[in-house]
Amino acid sequence: MADEKKSLNFIEQIIEDDLATGKHTEILTRFPPEPNGYLHIGHAKSIVLNFGLGLSYNGKTNLRFDDTNPVKEDVEYVDSIMEDVRWLGYTWAGEPHYASDYFEQLYAWAEMLITKGLAYVEEQTSEEIAAQKGTPTRPGIESPYRNRSVSENLDLFRRMRAGEFRDGEKTLRAKIDMASPNMLLRDPLLYRIKHANHHRTGDKWCIYPMYDFTHGQSDYIEGITHSICTLEFENHRPLYDWCLDQLVEPDRVRPRQIEFARLNLNYTVMSKRKLLQLVQEGVVSGWDDPRMPTISGLRRRGYTPESLRNFAQRVGIAKRDNVIDVSLLEFSVREHLNQIAQRVMVVIDPVKVVITNYPEGKTEELDAVNNPEDASAGTHKVPFSREIYIEREDFREVADKKFYRLQPGGEVRLRYAYFIKCEHVVKDSAGNITELHCTYDPASKGGNSPDGRKVKGTLHWVSAQHAYDIEVRQYDRLFSDPEPDGHDDRDFKDFLNHDSLEILTNCKAEPFLKDAVIADRFQFERKGYFCLDKDSTDVKKIFNRTVSLKDSWAKMEQKEV
Ligand code: ATP
Numbered sequence: 001m002a003d004e005k006k007s008l009n010f011i012e013q014i015i016e017d018d019l020a021t022g023k024h025t026e027i028l029t030r031f032p033p034e035p036n037g038y039l040h041i042g043h044a045k046s047i048v049l050n051f052g053l054g055l056s057y058n059g060k061t062n063l064r065f066d067d068t069n070p071v072k073e074d075v076e077y078v079d080s081i082m083e084d085v086r087w088l089g090y091t092w093a094g095e096p097h098y099a100s101d102y103f104e105q106l107y108a109w110a111e112m113l114i115t116k117g118l119a120y121v122e123e124q125t126s127e128e129i130a131a132q133k134g135t136p137t138r139p140g141i142e143s144p145y146r147n148r149s150v151s152e153n154l155d156l157f158r159r160m161r162a163g164e165f166r167d168g169e170k171t172l173r174a175k176i177d178m179a180s181p182n183m184l185l186r187d188p189l190l191y192r193i194k195h196a197n198h199h200r201t202g203d204k205w206c207i208y209p210m211y212d213f214t215h216g217q218s219d220y221i222e223g224i225t226h227s228i229c230t231l232e233f234e235n236h237r238p239l240y241d242w243c244l245d246q247l248v249e250p251d252r253v254r255p256r257q258i259e260f261a262r263l264n265l266n267y268t269v270m271s272k273r274k275l276l277q278l279v280q281e282g283v284v285s286g287w288d289d290p291r292m293p294t295i296s297g298l299r300r301r302g303y304t305p306e307s308l309r310n311f312a313q314r315v316g317i318a319k320r321d322n323v324i325d326v327s328l329l330e331f332s333v334r335e336h337l338n339q340i341a342q343r344v345m346v347v348i349d350p351v352k353v354v355i356t357n358y359p360e361g362k363t364e365e366l367d368a369v370n371n372p373e374d375a376s377a378g379t380h381k382v383p384f385s386r387e388i389y390i391e392r393e394d395f396r397e398v399a400d401k402k403f404y405r406l407q408p409g410g411e412v413r414l415r416y417a418y419f420i421k422c423e424h425v426v427k428d429s430a431g432n433i434t435e436l437h438c439t440y441d442p443a444s445k446g447g448n449s450p451d452g453r454k455v456k457g458t459l460h461w462v463s464a465q466h467a468y469d470i471e472v473r474q475y476d477r478l479f480s481d482p483e484p485d486g487h488d489d490r491d492f493k494d495f496l497n498h499d500s501l502e503i504l505t506n507c508k509a510e511p512f513l514k515d516a517v518i519a520d521r522f523q524f525e526r527k528g529y530f531c532l533d534k535d536s537t538d539v540k541k542i543f544n545r546t547v548s549l550k551d552s553w554a555k556m557e558q559k560e561v
């Protein structure tokens, strides 16, 4: 049963009623992606919803590939979808299902409709059909082929299957009502001819069923109890039910379609067609580019399955469309990584500090806390020596009162190490700072004040001699507009943020990072959460910034106002 303390959403309410009235004794939901692209965060919401319901009501969830359009579909997508669902932490019931497994049954049902006088073979072009559709307030015109005899329809439909006609030459249409206020009931298309190789059925078929003639039937074949989809399918429901009306048997489960609001995120495009465009045109490096809203992109970026599941739950289930702020997604991963990420020190934009009164050749091993949120995580050793790196931005030659970091004559704490004071700034002939000469207070070991004197700034640092060179990739939003595909007169790509990727190749990490493996997650102290990228080699490790420590975007916008 669902968590009692939480109030039920409207879908849980329906399910609980169905269980209470005995309409169903077992719940079976399904996640039905079309394998024509990689899954995105919107699909994650649907996955969490469908699999979550299966789990909370002790039921099951099927994975079904809705593979009725051979031209756009591919096994690469099938594989990636399975990987993503598993990674999110879900297990589908039995083997994956494919709508294409039902082609023979769907064909038989189509012949049955013909036999009942409920479907006919159309010969007009799609333009002609469209011109006869009418408008919601004006009835459509009946096709001249609408009243063919059953035997003629059967003969033509069989010849369609046999490959006697070219693409588009004929279609099969349901005979419903050309005056229906629901346009989808005005003799919708059921089958079309496509001489195309299918990734599973090969060349067996040259006619393919339409979505509306496939989905409800597939649900029915599998015994799905609750068929949950997004709101744009609301007006398909009468057709979903019409198709089922023609074939349901009294002793079998009849699925029910329920619609919920899709997930929309600002600063994000979420249509597979548009994401494919970004991949094909090389705007991003692939479907799993860490800036993509795909599950594979978010995974590579360092998102955890837990954070995506929490996000989906936090967003909740609504009946009306809305737009979620992408910072909620960032919040969800930050919250989880704060609990689990190993803390390390990395200097992303280094400037060298020489501690002039520290003995040459000496190295100390200092203790650094692995995770302040988790005492059981323990500590690790960080080497300290006479020359270290700090962030260039942590020093200012001319500083205002609010700047608590290093400045000439000023004192700061080096985390886990000592207090240092800046005595001298060394520059090259062009005036760039090359080194900072500092002195340290040996009595401040561990970063503790020896005499109660206070320093306000605490800096992270890396011992120069022990530094491990890494590359860091920092990402920003892929789009600079909150609604990149919401402008009728502009292409969504006009709103690309051209500074969405920053590559820093000279970053200095503490030696601890040498042993990092893919999927390890770190907090680079004061810098954000990072994970090792799959492009890393033995020679060079690359770290992706998952998310900054704070919402720097919000701060930036405030500053600009
Ligand atoms: P897109 O419109 O992004 O191309 P789609 O709806 O064509 O996606 P499908 O493969 O048909 O993609 O989707 C599989 C399931 O995921 C469907 O049940 C669909 O309703 C759901 N889904 C797709 N996008 C979202 C979204 N943004 N929010 C919630 N569920 C979604």
Ligand code: MG
Pocket (backbone or CB within 6 Å): 034
């Ligand atoms: Mg779809």
